[in-house]
Amino acid sequence: MKTEKISLFQQFIFWREKNIKEKHFILILSFIVGVCTASAAIILKSLIHLIQNFLTDNFNATGANYLYLVYPVAGILLAGLFVRNIVKDDISHGVTKILYSISRRQGRIRRHNIWSSTIASAITIGCGGSVGAEAPIVLTGSAIGSNLGSVFRMEHKTLMLLIGCGAAGAVAGIFKAPIAGVVFTLEVLMIDLTMASLLPLLITSVTAATVSYIFMGTEAMFKFNLDQAFDMKRIPYVIFLGIFCGLVSLYFTRASNFIETIFGKLQGPYKKLALGGVMLSILIFLFPPLYGEGYDTINLLLKGAASGEWHTVMNNSLFYGNNNLLLVYLFLIIVFKVFASTATNGGGGCGGIFAPSLFLGCIAGFVFSHLSNELGFFIDLPEKNFALMGMAGVMAGVMHAPLLGIFLIAELTGGYDLFLPLMICSVSSYLTIIIFEPHSLYSMRLAKKGQLITHHKDKAVLTLMKMENVIENDFQQVSPETDLGELVKVISQAKRNLFPVVDRHGKLQGVVLLDNIRNIMFRQELYHRYTASKLMSSVPAKLFIDDSMERVMHTFDDTQAWNLPVVDEKGTYIGFVSKSKILSTYRQLLVHFSED
Numbered sequence: 001m002k003t004e005k006i007s008l009f010q011q012f013i014f015w016r017e018k019n020i021k022e023k024h025f026i027l028i029l030s031f032i033v034g035v036c037t038a039s040a041a042i043i044l045k046s047l048i049h050l051i052q053n054f055l056t057d058n059f060n061a062t063g064a065n066y067l068y069l070v071y072p073v074a075g076i077l078l079a080g081l082f083v084r085n086i087v088k089d090d091i092s093h094g095v096t097k098i099l100y101s102i103s104r105r106q107g108r109i110r111r112h113n114i115w116s117s118t119i120a121s122a123i124t125i126g127c128g129g130s131v132g133a134e135a136p137i138v139l140t141g142s143a144i145g146s147n148l149g150s151v152f153r154m155e156h157k158t159l160m161l162l163i164g165c166g167a168a169g170a171v172a173g174i175f176k177a178p179i180a181g182v183v184f185t186l187e188v189l190m191i192d193l194t195m196a197s198l199l200p201l202l203i204t205s206v207t208a209a210t211v212s213y214i215f216m217g218t219e220a221m222f223k224f225n226l227d228q229a230f231d232m233k234r235i236p237y238v239i240f241l242g243i244f245c246g247l248v249s250l251y252f253t254r255a256s257n258f259i260e261t262i263f264g265k266l267q268g269p270y271k272k273l274a275l276g277g278v279m280l281s282i283l284i285f286l287f288p289p290l291y292g293e294g295y296d297t298i299n300l301l302l303k304g305a306a307s308g309e310w311h312t313v314m315n316n317s318l319f320y321g322n323n324n325l326l327l328v329y330l331f332l333i334i335v336f337k338v339f340a341s342t343a344t345n346g347g348g349g350c351g352g353i354f355a356p357s358l359f360l361g362c363i364a365g366f367v368f369s370h371l372s373n374e375l376g377f378f379i380d381l382p383e384k385n386f387a388l389m390g391m392a393g394v395m396a397g398v399m400h401a402p403l404l405g406i407f408l409i410a411e412l413t414g415g416y417d418l419f420l421p422l423m424i425c426s427v428s429s430y431l432t433i434i435i436f437e438p439h440s441l442y443s444m445r446l447a448k449k450g451q452l453i454t455h456h457k458d459k460a461v462l463t464l465m466k467m468e469n470v471i472e473n474d475f476q477q478v479s480p481e482t483d484l485g486e487l488v489k490v491i492s493q494a495k496r497n498l499f500p501v502v503d504r505h506g507k508l509q510g511v512v513l514l515d516n517i518r519n520i521m522f523r524q525e526l527y528h529r530y531t532a533s534k535l536m537s538s539v540p541a542k543l544f545i546d547d548s549m550e551r552v553m554h555t556f557d558d559t560q561a562w563n564l565p566v567v568d569e570k571g572t573y574i575g576f577v578s579k580s581k582i583l584s585t586y587r588q589l590l591v592h593f594s595e596d
Helices: 002-019 022-056 071-087 094-104 116-126 134-151 156-175 178-187 195-216 232-265 269-286 295-303 307-314 323-346 354-375 383-399 402-413 416-433 444-448 457-464 484-493 549-559 579-594
Strands: 498-502 508-513 563-567 573-578
Touching: 022 116, 022 134, 022 156, 022 195, 071 116, 071 269, 094 134, 094 156, 116 134, 134 156, 134 354, 156 178, 156 195, 156 402, 178 195, 178 402, 232 269, 232 323, 232 354, 232 383, 232 416, 269 323, 295 307, 295 354, 295 383, 307 323, 323 354, 354 383, 383 402, 383 416, 402 416, 484 498, 498 573, 508 563, 549 563, 549 579, 573 579
Parallel strands: none
Antiparallel strands: 498 508, 563 573
């Protein structure tokens, strides 16, 4: 029976290849990806709300709730056990994994990512993990696109496009924001924008958003009503808000890296759980808005128009009733949000930085405008409007994606009347953070390793090249004790004019160049007088097997060499890389990379 199914499927593939053109079939697949990613997003959102409501519905709004000390630890413990014992693979840093898949794995994402990130993040966030569901669902969507393409035996270039479609569909589905889905793929995942790639991305995004509209309603995710139209006199304050958001983004980025480094030094999952659990539970106990995604707080600040409504943000906490401490309370949340988010993932949970960026931005915009109004130094700044702009500013800064910040916030809230200030704030924030950080949190890990695909086509092609594909092993090795007579015999059978001298431990000692011994190689009286150790010369530089191709090219430029040896981390000789081989491979990849 199994053989018959495989046979029927192969017949379908043959029929498809014969009757449906590749570009048309890609459009069909992009539609299917849109339906699947939206369905996954709806399931994830429903699971999170179900768990969160079940755990917190009976909490006391007027005082402390000690179960805040228990739920987050239980969440990251259960998520960690699920990942270690069932998934048995690292599923953290979802967007970084997608970028790595595009740059190094030719568009292949492991099949378990279709479901594993969804389950782990639902447990983590539902129990209070201070992260977002968006990065896990983006990884889920990309895994759907990658594996669907693999099933139908699409080439790796198409797989990369389907990964982009999956990511676009995930963002469009979970936020009901089709334009933001396309922009995320182009700006964050850096998929090349061509007519061949744009249409599938649009189909997936529109399909995913439509499915979400059908099941979750057509209203915007956050309720926002514009009470005060934007006044051009406030443009300078919007610029200052953008700079403030850029600095908040910088703090979030630097602090995340610092705390991640601390967790990385801990040996064993239970030490990480202990540190992460203690940090997370204490912070959520003191500041309940840190529980989960924080979208209730965003809705409160975007809807509230008076102190009585804003003060409810301190419900369920020890700060309840201390209305004069509102700004202090919100400022402390800005400071400690990064600790809560990083502790969630570092302790074994699963989540992303989408929701934390929106949460931080909303509070940053509110604090900026409310403090200005309290001090009375400036013209009246509407808190709701500035909270909205702050969301765009911090998202643009943390993700290095100003267009995403603009379109996502406009679609999330329906705040299209504030499109101009959203643009000003996003651009100001982005220009502020790139002074200090050239890469986003998503891409900096790969950029440090030289594995990041960018819109710069030359660098992108170099990133796609792999060291193992350009190493040549047809150089005849000689030992340091090889005398000139034996060396001449080797030369007579070789096709190269360079001979690596390798000792008995496999370490490269130097190279013998044919040009350097040409004048003595036929003098037989010298055959036993000279050995390779005396005739060899040192190499201008050594390449390491894990070097990026960009670094390799810099080394060739610095040394002006034509051939350079490759060694492993222990210094063991592997082979040689020639500049001609690199240039030949580069030209082939550039032609393939440039095709529509």
